[in-house]
Amino acid sequence: MNFTIPMTAYVPNILFALALLAGIGYFTKNVKKLIRNIKLGKSVAVNDNKPQRWKNMARIALGQTKMVVRPIAGLMHVIVYLGFIIINIEVLEIIIDGLFGTHRIFAFLGGFYDVLIGSFEVLAFLVIVAVIVFWLRRNIIKLKRFIKPEMEGWPKKDGNWILYIELILMFLFLTMNAADYKLQELGTEYYVKAGAFPVSQWIALFFDGMSQGSLIAVERTAWWLHILGILFFLNYLYFSKHLHIILAFPNTFYGKLSPQGQFTNMAAVTNEVKLMLDPSADPFAASQEDSEEPEKFGASDVMDLNWVQLLNAYTCTECGRCTSECPANQTGKKLSPRKIMMDTRDRLEEVGKNIDENKGEFVPDGKQLLDDYISREELWACTTCNACVEACPVSIDPLSIIIEMRRFLVMEQSAAPTELNNMMTNIENNGAPWPYNQMDRLNWVNE
Amino acid sequence: MSEGLTVKTMEQFMAEGKQPEILFWVGSAGSYDDRAKKISRAFVKILNKANVEFAVLGPEESSTGDVAKRAGNEFLFQMQAMTNIEVLNAYGIKRIVTCDPHSFNTMKNEYPGLGGNYDVVHHTQYIKELLDSGRLSLEGQFYKEKRITFHDPCYLGRANSVYDAPREILKSTNARIIEMKRHKKTSLCCGAGGAQMFKEPEKGDMDINVLRTKEALETNPNIIATGCPYCNTMMTDGIKAHEKEDSVTVLDVAELIANSI
Secondary structure (H helix, E strand, O other): OOOOOOHHHHHHHHHHHHHHHHHHHHHHHHHHHHHHHHOOOEOOOOOOOHHHHHHHHHHHHHOOOOHHHOHHHHHHHHHHHHHHHHHHHHHHHHHHHHHHOOOOHHHHHOHHHHHHHHHHHHHHHHHHHHHHHHHHHHHOOOOHHHOOHHHOOHHHHHHHHHHHHHHHHHHHHHHHHHHHHHHHHOOOOOOOOOOOOOOHHHHHHHHOOOOHHHHHHHHHHHHHHHHHHHHHHHHHHHHOHHHHHHHHHHHHHOOOOOOOOOOOOOHHHHHHHHHHHOOOOOHHHHHHHOOOOOOOOOOOOHHHOEHHHHHHHHHOOOOOHHHHHOHHHHOOOOOOHHHHHHHHHHHHHHHHHHHHHOOOOOOOOOOOHHHHOEOHHHHHOOOOOOHHHHHOOOOOOHHHHHHHHHHHHHHHOOOOOHHHHHHHHHHHHHOOOOOOOHHHOOHHHHO | OOOOOOOEEHHHHHHOOOOOOEEEEOHHHHHHOHHHHHHHHHHHHHHHHOOOOEEEOHHHOOOOOHHHHHHOOHHHHHHHHHHHHHHHHHOOOOEEEEOOHHHHHHHHHHOHHHOOOOEEEEHHHHHHHHHHOOOOOOOOOOOOOOEEEEOOOOOOOOOOOOOHHHHHHHHOOOOEEOOOOOOHHHOOOOOOOOOHHHOOOOOOOOOHHHHHHHHHHOOOOOEEEEOOHHHHHHHHHHHHHOOOOOOOEEEEHHHHHHOOO
């Protein structure tokens, strides 16, 4: 009987492989959708100056340089971030163990393995502390930027859910180790003596007197819930603001390189203006050649934005640093740069769902980003001061979206506030925003 | 307050067959706004004192189009930009100095894409050059021990990372420079940018310039210095809102320097 291994022995391996496949498969499906949605945006030239782009990504995303501008939140975030990256080395071991039915396959590393597991544990503990502080900031201290109107409902729940999941994952990891540590002490077969347990040995105190069988049950349950939890979390990302853990990297790579004050010059406008200023050009001849539909100026919906702006929207983790630095928002205006990003993502998701439901084709739904999501009042409250752009820890540019939408309002709808229309008429008539004669431009010298 | 300023137009330089060292781009505010005109005169006083051969365009100058662009009117902006570029290129202009960070930003960053390539500097950068090269020297007593706080204009600071030039030349007046809590990269806007200067603010519970002047007043200053005609207006109005116009003055860096020579 001993030389045949019953098929049932492979059940855990098969279940594990299936869970892994399902988890990664569904995630891949959603990533494809994500990429498709981002590609709904217009093309934009962002392939210049690669060395600088790599440097920005390394500095801002990997190095977290803009996070630590606010030292408390910054430090906590660095802990969670490091914890996330480093503890994931452990996930590699868990996957190998799960697939091949091994236990602590990396144990052969000996002393180095002890250091690894020991530091994972310390990090896990620090992550728990940081996550609790984050939760307190959101729910008890109620930091202003976390309780703005756009955070009501799902965004608030999403923020807390992420913290709960992280907390649970860390506890499962430590519980698994604690039971393992106990089993190692008892010399249980299969549980190789490996690893250091500076944190979980304290949890192990609760397991004193438990039978080997119960300990194995605890260890296995924690192990399974931990890896299933990770797969769940991976798939939660697409539906959450937490996508930033992945998208922060491409987003900082494709972030703006030119001075913050430099806005794009619209090429379509350049062509028309050149035609107007060229006395030899025949405007009628040009319009006859041009049979295709004239390009829409500015943006009234997400498809009018460029794909980097759409990537920006998916990258936003709703931290609200932009909004807390915005002069309009600080003085009680409706504008919140974070809301601009959240609205853009929500509308893009809506458009994506529309495409899914209509066999890959967008069917107009009578809605758009302008008015249905972002109001004109918000757009006109912006001072274009770039405080939001400067504040963003992952190089999101809400200002570029605001300007693109103002362009639509002004150039497609002539819908600027009256005072601005007067100002622009003055510029057209006499080359200044005020109604003064251009011939008087030098009067100041002799006044 | 005519102080016998010497100002020549580009047209006059052309007639003499000469090229100026720099073109002083006065800007619409500097040409027409009563408060900003004083800044233009102060800057010219400095240029005259340092014997700088400079020209202005006079009636040939037109709005840079910056404010139209921020308002979303790209069409009007490009019309203005290309018309100006035509004039500037025809005169063979190489270097432009302006007291307006908005003109500075658009000419430096947005004109090149439309065919206008110039070395554009803000007047605070140019004054620093004059001081560094020894062409200009200050008496340095007028503002001694005065408390001055500098408000960073968005389009000079964050937009173009010019933070040091205005501060360094302010130091040369021997005044005490006291920074506001939010300065340089995190400076708060005065409220005028993005075409707000020309419209009423949206509904809120405070005006931005009142908030910013509150921050400036927290440094207990004698003078709030700035380097932008629009910031100047906003901060001056803010001081009035706080009823501090008797004890605190808002001055452009150029005015502080002009008063120190």
